[in-house]
Amino acid sequence: MTEPQRKRLKCPEQKPRVVVGRGNPNARLMLIGEAPGAEEDARGLPFVGRSGQLLSELMKEAGLDEQRQLYICNVIKCRPPNNRKPTSKEIEISRPWLKQQIDLIDPALVLLSGATALQAVLGIRSGISKLRGQWQNHEGRDFMPVFHPSYLLRFRSREAGTPQDLTLQDLREARHRLHLLSES
Ligand code: URA
Numbered sequence: 385m386t387e388p389q390r391k392r393l394k395c396p397e398q399k400p401r402v403v404v405g406r407g408n409p410n411a412r413l414m415l416i417g418e419a420p421g422a423e424e425d426a427r428g429l430p431f432v433g434r435s436g437q438l439l440s441e442l443m444k445e446a447g448l449d450e451q452r453q454l455y456i457c458n459v460i461k462c463r464p465p466n467n468r469k470p471t472s473k474e475i476e477i478s479r480p481w482l483k484q485q486i487d488l489i490d491p492a493l494v495l496l497s498g499a500t501a502l503q504a505v506l507g508i509r510s511g512i513s514k515l516r517g518q519w520q521n522h523e524g525r526d527f528m529p530v531f532h533p534s535y536l537l538r539f540r541s542r543e544a545g546t547p548q549d550l551t552l553q554d555l556r557e558a559r560h561r562l563h564l565l566s567e568s
Pocket residue numbers: 417418419420421424429430431432433435436458534
């Protein structure tokens with residue numbers, strides 16, 4: 385990334401890495417998170433820290449093969465200073481880059497993990513608890529809001545009705561939809 389591009393993306397001065405994506409670029413399922421954390425910045429890959437470990441566990445438990453069936457990225461490509469939440473302005477600035485990434489990967493299904501992804505892609509500013517698990521068709525593509533793994537880390541239980549249990553249900557639904565697509 386050139387310096388002007390870094391500036392346009394509002395990547396902070398101390399040159400954090402640009403974290404683009406990981407997984408299968410030909411996957412029909414994409415997951416969009418918020419922004420890289422410290423571990424992601426250090427390794428240059430999204431979702432490789434504690435949140436990522438939980439995400440991988442849940443994917444596996446839902447029967448999804450992460451390496452083969454998924455492409456993972458974030459709304460914001462550089463770690464925000466002190467891991468703070470991205471501002472609305474940063475989300476706006478990042479949106480064209482994310483849109484291009486979605487167009488290039490061209491997934492049939494997209495999981496919007498957390499409020500930042502929901503805001504950036506569908507322009508919805510709140511309501512993830514109500515919207516999670518429901519497919520939203522937008523510009524010919526199906527998007528499903530799901531809880532962000534860093535929120536799930538606060539609730540370790542997987543008992544019925546807990547956030548982790550609900551997320552497992554959502555991921556199983558995504559797997560089911562993926563299966564239907566592969567048959568059609
Ligand atoms: N949280 C995110 O939203 N993305 C990452 O890559 C890591 C943690």
